[in-house]
Amino acid sequence: MELLAHLAQGFAVALTPTTLLLAVGGCFIGTIVGALPGLGPSNGVAILIPLAFSLGLDATEALVLMTSVYYGAMYGGRISSILLNIPGDEPALMTTLDGYPMARQGRAGDALVLSGVASFVGALLATVGLMLLAPLLARVAYLFGPPEYFALYMLAFCTLGGLASRNQAKSALAAAIGLGIAMIGLDNQTGIPRLTFGEMHLMDGVDFLVAIVGLFAVAEVFIYMENHGRETALGVALGRITVPVKDIVRCSWTMLRATGIGFFAGVLPGAGASLGSFLAYMAEKSAARDKESFGKGNPRGVAAPEAGNNAAAGGALVPMLTLGVPGSGTTAVLLALLLTLNITPGPLLFEERPEVVWGLMAALLIANFVLLVMNVPMVRLFVKILSVPPWLLLPGITMVSFSGIYSLSGSSFDLILMIAFGLLGYALRKLDVPTVPIILGILLGNNMEDSLRRAMVISDGDWTYLFSSGISIGLWAAAVAGFIAPMFLRNLLKRPGAGSG
Amino acid sequence: MGDRVFGLLIAVVALGYILSATQIQIGFLSDPVGSRTFPYIVGGVALLCAFAIMARPDPDPEWPAWRSLGRIGIALAVLYLFAIALRPLGFLIPAALASAILAYQVRPVVRTAAAAGLGLSFGLFAILKYALGLGLAPFGRMLTG
Numbered sequence: 080m081e082l083l084a085h086l087a088q089g090f091a092v093a094l095t096p097t098t099l100l101l102a103v104g105g106c107f108i109g110t111i112v113g114a115l116p117g118l119g120p121s122n123g124v125a126i127l128i129p130l131a132f133s134l135g136l137d138a139t140e141a142l143v144l145m146t147s148v149y150y151g152a153m154y155g156g157r158i159s160s161i162l163l164n165i166p167g168d169e170p171a172l173m174t175t176l177d178g179y180p181m182a183r184q185g186r187a188g189d190a191l192v193l194s195g196v197a198s199f200v201g202a203l204l205a206t207v208g209l210m211l212l213a214p215l216l217a218r219v220a221y222l223f224g225p226p227e228y229f230a231l232y233m234l235a236f237c238t239l240g241g242l243a244s245r246n247q248a249k250s251a252l253a254a255a256i257g258l259g260i261a262m263i264g265l266d267n268q269t270g271i272p273r274l275t276f277g278e279m280h281l282m283d284g285v286d287f288l289v290a291i292v293g294l295f296a297v298a299e300v301f302i303y304m305e306n307h308g309r310e311t312a313l314g315v316a317l318g319r320i321t322v323p324v325k326d327i328v329r330c331s332w333t334m335l336r337a338t339g340i341g342f343f344a345g346v347l348p349g350a351g352a353s354l355g356s357f358l359a360y361m362a363e364k365s366a367a368r369d370k371e372s373f374g375k376g377n378p379r380g381v382a383a384p385e386a387g388n389n390a391a392a393g394g395a396l397v398p399m400l401t402l403g404v405p406g407s408g409t410t411a412v413l414l415a416l417l418l419t420l421n422i423t424p425g426p427l428l429f430e431e432r433p434e435v436v437w438g439l440m441a442a443l444l445i446a447n448f449v450l451l452v453m454n455v456p457m458v459r460l461f462v463k464i465l466s467v468p469p470w471l472l473l474p475g476i477t478m479v480s481f482s483g484i485y486s487l488s489g490s491s492f493d494l495i496l497m498i499a500f501g502l503l504g505y506a507l508r509k510l511d512v513p514t515v516p517i518i519l520g521i522l523l524g525n526n527m528e529d530s531l532r533r534a535m536v537i538s539d540g541d542w543t544y545l546f547s548s549g550i551s552i553g554l555w556a557a558a559v560a561g562f563i564a565p566m567f568l569r570n571l572l573k574r575p576g577a578g579s580g
Numbered sequence: 581m582g583d584r585v586f587g588l589l590i591a592v593v594a595l596g597y598i599l600s601a602t603q604i605q606i607g608f609l610s611d612p613v614g615s616r617t618f619p620y621i622v623g624g625v626a627l628l629c630a631f632a633i634m635a636r637p638d639p640d641p642e643w644p645a646w647r648s649l650g651r652i653g654i655a656l657a658v659l660y661l662f663a664i665a666l667r668p669l670g671f672l673i674p675a676a677l678a679s680a681i682l683a684y685q686v687r688p689v690v691r692t693a694a695a696a697g698l699g700l701s702f703g704l705f706a707i708l709k710y711a712l713g714l715g716l717a718p719f720g721r722m723l724t725g
Contacts, residue, residue: 470693482704
């Protein structure tokens, strides 16, 4: 009953005209961001954060807007997967496997509607899961002291890094780069500048929005410039859109199973939506009796990854809100938003700012219904937007990212730093060094160091204190397992869609 | 080959990082860990990773051809000039030039490039300035005096 009271409070916040408008607008923008190939959810959210600040929104409103964009992007990613065989974002990769063949068979409309419904089921149930699980986990989080938090940060880096690259050394290096950048600026505890090399602009440290937009959006410009002309998209005509009731009914169990798997994958810190959709697809395929029909346009192969990735997107919000450890790349960007809004995620957030937490959850429930309407009856509109030519899109996105970052500080230094991050991101992408651990490192670096230093103050310099509680030993064990396991599972996990992508 | 060079580069940067960390001043009210330890750990991890990458390099990625490299260089120059011109010249003119050049790189047709430049510069300025309230100046101090 406590839950219902909280939820009522949330709806009181979410049902104001401004918040509703922001949720609808966020869903709309998000679906576009997701649908456009190359502009993934992390990119889209990162570019939009500076704009959200300039609107002068309060914390709840800004959070509602950006999480609606996040959910919308997860829905929208499937559109270009199905029609163009190009995933709109990384988690939508698995949807190309059966979605594009369905479209080739002239069932593009069916595939879009079915995947829209699957997204809705996954996202809605995951939002309910978030409401049930987050308060419980927030209570568990009270048991966390500095050593447990330090172990938790290790876990996030290890599981995220373990899956992000084919080379563990490169994932670990990416985390170290991020943590190293986080050290720049004034020391939190003593106020003494560190590694600033006398540069005034670096006293405050490297702004994580500058790093994020650089590593994601600016790097994308360079990658586009290199690959230009090579990616020719074979479009598929979109016929009449009908609701494939039979397929939806037949896939209802698939959707529920995929939702469960996806939600679980999302809650694991660091794993995220890509893993959710991958596991959901693989589980569905291995459980099916007609394995051969997967990859040739089996409707269940469309429903499973879409329900899985949307459920994971909701699940990934659980560790971010309760522990301050993002469950995926995009939630890392959302964490950057929270930190910039001066909101510290964690158990205290649920006690002190219930209107933020429950307002957000109520808004997400509403957003799901809005997204269902946008993505099923109105899907044609987004298919049209897909035909925006790249010669307009690329400079447009560039100008928006630059203006957004410039409006934050008004300094050319940040813009040049952002371009440098773009070059770095481009080079690292070529070398298969993942960039998400860098973001996570920049975001969590100072907290991680603080928890280590506090633990050492408490124990008076005794390092064994880091492994003194059951929780921390469990987290360390999971971290080690998360880092090592992919080395053995490599053959299983290697480029799931490589053959047909 | 690429990975060996990359590993070496990282090793040098990591060593430089550790050396710079030795220069961090220690406050008189310091905790057992202090301001230097964490940077040392991070630098050490990066150094280990660099050696691991050098020892077991991945196969080389497909490096861009000279032509692509040239295109990336032009894009880089455009972005850099845009970044330093935004303050003295304002938004409209640098944005129009930068968008036009980028658009021309994507599709080398003068007409579409000019349309993209003008459309994006005025269109985005209107949206960003008046709908979203971003603090952009249409023309900079150098032009308006």
